[in-house]
Amino acid sequence: MSAPDRTTVAIVGGGPAGLMLAHLLRRHGVDSVVLESRPRERVEARQRAGILEHGTIDALREVGADARMDESGMPHDGFALHVHGERIHVDMQALTGRNVMIWAQTEVVKDLIALRLEQGDPLLFDAEVLAVDKIDGPLSRDGEALVRYRHEGVEHELRADVVVGTDGFHGVARQAIPTEAVRTFERVYGFSWLGILADAEPSSDELIYARHERGFALLSMRSPTVTRAYVQVPNGTDPASWSDEAIWDELEARTALGDGTFALNRGPITDKSVTPMRSYVAEPMRYGRLFLAGDAAHIVPPTGAKGLNLAVADVRVLSAAIAAWCTEGSEDLVDAYSDTALARVWRGEHFSWTMTTTLHVDPDADPFDDRLALAHLRLIAQSEAYRTSIAENYRGVPLAGEQ
Numbered sequence: 001m002s003a004p005d006r007t008t009v010a011i012v013g014g015g016p017a018g019l020m021l022a023h024l025l026r027r028h029g030v031d032s033v034v035l036e037s038r039p040r041e042r043v044e045a046r047q048r049a050g051i052l053e054h055g056t057i058d059a060l061r062e063v064g065a066d067a068r069m070d071e072s073g074m075p076h077d078g079f080a081l082h083v084h085g086e087r088i089h090v091d092m093q094a095l096t097g098r099n100v101m102i103w104a105q106t107e108v109v110k111d112l113i114a115l116r117l118e119q120g121d122p123l124l125f126d127a128e129v130l131a132v133d134k135i136d137g138p139l140s141r142d143g144e145a146l147v148r149y150r151h152e153g154v155e156h157e158l159r160a161d162v163v164v165g166t167d168g169f170h171g172v173a174r175q176a177i178p179t180e181a182v183r184t185f186e187r188v189y190g191f192s193w194l195g196i197l198a199d200a201e202p203s204s205d206e207l208i209y210a211r212h213e214r215g216f217a218l219l220s221m222r223s224p225t226v227t228r229a230y231v232q233v234p235n236g237t238d239p240a241s242w243s244d245e246a247i248w249d250e251l252e253a254r255t256a257l258g259d260g261t262f263a264l265n266r267g268p269i270t271d272k273s274v275t276p277m278r279s280y281v282a283e284p285m286r287y288g289r290l291f292l293a294g295d296a297a298h299i300v301p302p303t304g305a306k307g308l309n310l311a312v313a314d315v316r317v318l319s320a321a322i323a324a325w326c327t328e329g330s331e332d333l334v335d336a337y338s339d340t341a342l343a344r345v346w347r348g349e350h351f352s353w354t355m356t357t358t359l360h361v362d363p364d365a366d367p368f369d370d371r372l373a374l375a376h377l378r379l380i381a382q383s384e385a386y387r388t389s390i391a392e393n394y395r396g397v398p399l400a401g402e403q
Helices: 016-027 040-045 054-063 067-072 092-096 105-119 244-255 307-328 332-359 367-382 384-395
Strands: 006-012 032-035 074-076 078-083 086-091 100-102 127-133 145-151 154-165 183-198 207-212 215-223 226-233 269-283 290-292
Touching: 006 016, 006 145, 016 032, 016 054, 016 105, 016 307, 032 154, 040 105, 054 105, 054 307, 067 105, 078 092, 078 367, 086 092, 086 367, 086 384, 092 384, 100 215, 127 154, 154 307, 183 215, 207 244, 207 332, 215 244, 226 244, 244 269, 269 332, 307 332, 332 367, 332 384, 367 384
Parallel strands: 006 032, 006 154, 078 207, 154 290
Antiparallel strands: 074 100, 078 086, 127 145, 145 154, 183 226, 183 269, 207 215, 215 226
């Protein structure tokens, strides 16, 4: 594909947020170019989120990237908490009338890429963005932002009415905003997740989140034959320092029930990685002609399964706003974008923080914090109203105007 030099919307970052934005804009008749710094193979292989809220599912169906999800995805009506050997069940379907879908982010990205290429719209891999310039000032047809990038060894300039940064926390887009124009909020946690993929039948039909005196554990899945699981480990842990047997033993100890009714399925481990835990928000999510979405603007710890879903919610709001400006000349929605997105982002941050602090054993916490976490978990067990609140946040908060 030749390197384009003009577009309405330049999208920096070809992950799920950038790709979804491009497809949503296309449905509104707005052209875009997607620039992704990594090769296609790496983008499609990266292991990340696996739980889709109903809003994300709806977005995939809206753009026509739903066929494989509907065929192979795994709808989940609830999840379980194992707390020091006792089980608490949260039935999302019964409590809220909605469920979630187990469908890995890698598969979402594959489908969005395939659809983009099939449609013939510009998507450049190995396109390293060098700078985002001329973003000062209001949106205007008289002014243009400039994205400089290198592709196939040659430097190019892409002029655009709007630039959207979906290139993650370490990306170029957010760094283009003057430091005095953005305020950041951050929380770094004193623990990480050691995650595995294993050729093992999932041990449960639903996800299991466990709190044990030895730390947190999570049993999830990627398919009926592939288990995805995590154990809490100290920051700086080398995944190679854990043997396969030690990981399975730790998962078994942390997820066991006191009545002995839960059995862990084991199998060959095919992948190990360690993920640090952090919360981060940058405000505002717009500077002149530059808009931020997804991890470029906010990060959540993965305990609440919110990262991918918040990113998709961002671009659903942003695509409608950009379309209104392009087709009607209205700036109301683009001016409201940051506040609209941040209201949902902070709710997701709060839910993820709550799940994280409640279910993990913080090495820096004191006994008072520990008792508060246990009281919180007892409240979930005893109160249907509180389980409903947990279920509503887990399944996803609707966008304005949705049910």
